[in-house]
Amino acid sequence: MTGAGLRVYDTAEELAAAAAGLFADLAAAEVEAKGVFTAALSGGSTPGMTYDALAGPDRAGRVPWQGVHLFWGDERCVGPDDPESNFAMARERLISRVDIPGENIHRMRGEDHPAASARRYEEELTGFFTSLGPPGSAPGTGVPALDLVFLGLGADCHTLSLFPGTAALEETERLVVENYIPRLGSWRLTMTPRLVGAAGSAVFLVSGGGKAEALVRALGGGEGDCPARLIRSSRLDPDNDWPLWLVDRAAARLL
Numbered sequence: 669m670t671g672a673g674l675r676v677y678d679t680a681e682e683l684a685a686a687a688a689g690l691f692a693d694l695a696a697a698e699v700e701a702k703g704v705f706t707a708a709l710s711g712g713s714t715p716g717m718t719y720d721a722l723a724g725p726d727r728a729g730r731v732p733w734q735g736v737h738l739f740w741g742d743e744r745c746v747g748p749d750d751p752e753s754n755f756a757m758a759r760e761r762l763i764s765r766v767d768i769p770g771e772n773i774h775r776m777r778g779e780d781h782p783a784a785s786a787r788r789y790e791e792e793l794t795g796f797f798t799s800l801g802p803p804g805s806a807p808g809t810g811v812p813a814l815d816l817v818f819l820g821l822g823a824d825c826h827t828l829s830l831f832p833g834t835a836a837l838e839e840t841e842r843l844v845v846e847n848y849i850p851r852l853g854s855w856r857l858t859m860t861p862r863l864v865g866a867a868g869s870a871v872f873l874v875s876g877g878g879k880a881e882a883l884v885r886a887l888g889g890g891e892g893d894c895p896a897r898l899i900r901s902s903r904l905d906p907d908n909d910w911p912l913w914l915v916d917r918a919a920a921r922l923l
């Protein structure tokens with residue numbers, strides 16, 4: 669395993685606390701340095717505990733929410749009040765509990781036509797980062813540079829909505845795409861590896877024994893189609909821990 673950092677925590681709660689602490693520390697540093705902190709939230713169930721920890725009394729006060737801008741790494745093609753919505757989960761567990769301005773929330777419009785919504789999101793994201801000036805893009809790539817991208821890992825080695833065998837895995841130019849997932853019989857919106865690769869930090873949050881085999885494949889190479897392995901830094905100045913894997917002991921049981 670090269671170029672990636674791995675930190676193993678005894679419990680899912682400790683993993684969530686560490687992820688929340690990392691978010692809070694990065695946010696404080698980036699808002700102090702450049703007045704803004706941009707983060708893409710992951711979907712699924714794992715990050716919910718991290719959002720709870722982040723909204724909790726001992727952390728929310730440390731985060732300069734006025735300067736924090738939230739994006740989404742992916743979204744299901746449903747409305748913002750649908751129980752399946754990644755935005756709805758983040759609104760319930762985090763956004764509704766902290767003092768972040770509404771204009772700082774950049775949700776993917778899952779309720780719109782997938783192709784149009786993907787293009788609209790890419791335009792909104794690109795426009796936002798262009799407005800930031802030079803710090804807005806990754807050195808050497810010209811691609812919008814999020815400060816932090818949280819990522820999950822599926823048992824089939826998918827991340828974001830980059831599922832094995834789907835069209836989005838082949839995308840090398842666009843930053844946000846619509847992606848049909850045959851196994852689910854549904855459309856998704858997802859950031860592409862090109863966009864994530866420009867981020868300052870990419871942090872996988874992996875919890876539970878059901879992810880153990882996928883984690884081995886994602887970290888060690890191994891056989892087969894593992895979309896999580898497409899997440900690689902394209903920056904000229906990547907951190908040593910890029911990507912950083914925050915996992916619990918159950919997920920790490922086969923390492």
Ligand code: 6PG
Pocket residue numbers: 710711712713714715742743744754819820821822826827828829
């Ligand atoms: C989604 C996520 C997806 C998720 C993994 C893990 O929209 O579902 O973006 O990539 O991170 O499926 O999901 P769990 O955390 O629920 O196991």
